[in-house]
Amino acid sequence: MTSGGGTFTRYASPAAFYPLAGRLIPWFAVPAAALALWGLYLGLVAAPTDFRQGDAYRIMFIHVPAAWMSMWLYVTMAVYAGLGLVVRTRLSSMMAAAIAPTGAMFTFIALWTGSFWGRPMWGTWWVWDARLTSELVLLFLYLGVIALAAAIDDPRRADRASGLLALVGVVNVPIIYFSVQWWNTLHQGASIKMTAAPSMGAIMLWAIVVMTLAFWMLSFVTAFLRVRCIIVERERHADWVRKLVDNRT
Amino acid sequence: MTGAGFWHMGGYALYVWSAYGVTAVLLVLELVQLLRRRRAVLRRLKAMYRMGIDEA
Numbered sequence: 001m002t003s004g005g006g007t008f009t010r011y012a013s014p015a016a017f018y019p020l021a022g023r024l025i026p027w028f029a030v031p032a033a034a035l036a037l038w039g040l041y042l043g044l045v046a047a048p049t050d051f052r053q054g055d056a057y058r059i060m061f062i063h064v065p066a067a068w069m070s071m072w073l074y075v076t077m078a079v080y081a082g083l084g085l086v087v088r089t090r091l092s093s094m095m096a097a098a099i100a101p102t103g104a105m106f107t108f109i110a111l112w113t114g115s116f117w118g119r120p121m122w123g124t125w126w127v128w129d130a131r132l133t134s135e136l137v138l139l140f141l142y143l144g145v146i147a148l149a150a151a152i153d154d155p156r157r158a159d160r161a162s163g164l165l166a167l168v169g170v171v172n173v174p175i176i177y178f179s180v181q182w183w184n185t186l187h188q189g190a191s192i193k194m195t196a197a198p199s200m201g202a203i204m205l206w207a208i209v210v211m212t213l214a215f216w217m218l219s220f221v222t223a224f225l226r227v228r229c230i231i232v233e234r235e236r237h238a239d240w241v242r243k244l245v246d247n248r249t
Numbered sequence: 250m251t252g253a254g255f256w257h258m259g260g261y262a263l264y265v266w267s268a269y270g271v272t273a274v275l276l277v278l279e280l281v282q283l284l285r286r287r288r289a290v291l292r293r294l295k296a297m298y299r300m301g302i303d304e305a
Binding site (some may be wrong): 221 | 258265268271272275276283286287294295298
């Protein structure tokens with residue numbers, strides 16, 4: 001029986017979250033794989049060839065989900081970093097550190113796929129337009145957060161410094177999102193708007209939604225795998241970690 | 250889309266498959282790296298406990 005403190009506070013301790021994250025991983029990994037296969041089928045096979053862009057537009061089905069994840073993971077990382085700074089829960093800062101590399105990877109994927117879409121459609125791999133530049137800044141923010149944490153030996157100071165950078169960098173997320181409205185950009189406007197009916201076919205819409213869910217589920221898997229590594233590294237002086245390591249053959 | 254046309258991608262094969270290929274490779278590499286990191290961490294801690302030193 002546990003008295004006092006709800007489920008959330010109980011799992012805010014690294015020792016309690018470690019096994020929970022381990023149990024949760026398959027519940028995200030299996031849907032991630034299934035959704036990815038479904039999304040690939042929708043985007044590469046079921047969706048018809050676009051009358052203007054030919055088959056090059058199929059890059060959209062990974063480009064848009066990766067770009068959304070790059071922004072969503074940044075906000076999630078910043079919220080955890082903020083909790084770590086304000087409430088001083090160790091697990092929050094560990095989660096922020098666990099999310100950063102995956103966010104950086106999706107940012108890189110968004111830039112890479114965008115480049116390979118821009119070359120045949122715009123005739124250039126890269127332009128310094130507001131959308132592309134702000135997304136590149138996002139990549140540097142992620143890399144800055146990772147590098148800053150790695151450069152400081154004391155974990156708590158590392159958490160504070162990188163957490164602060166993560167928080168400050170949040171201003172860049174709305175800049176990315178609204179850049180296509182605020183500035184005259186080569187990049188097209190939002191594919192799906194909250195306020196208007198989508199301007200694309202149902203299959204294309206579904207392909208984007210399904211791939212986004214696949215990337216999201218995968219992000220849970222990588223964040224949980226990484227946070228488990230971070231937890232045992234940082235809590236290596238705790239008895240429970242020692243027992244855990246000793247019990248493995 | 251089926252058969253040869255699928256791989257040809259209407260002439261955009263280089264662009265489409267570069268985008269999808271690099272994405273797939275990165276997603277898989279991240280998972281592989283994380284599983285290797287886990288093994289390495291546990292191995293390092295085991296050695297650390299055995300020798301009674303803090304080098305992790």
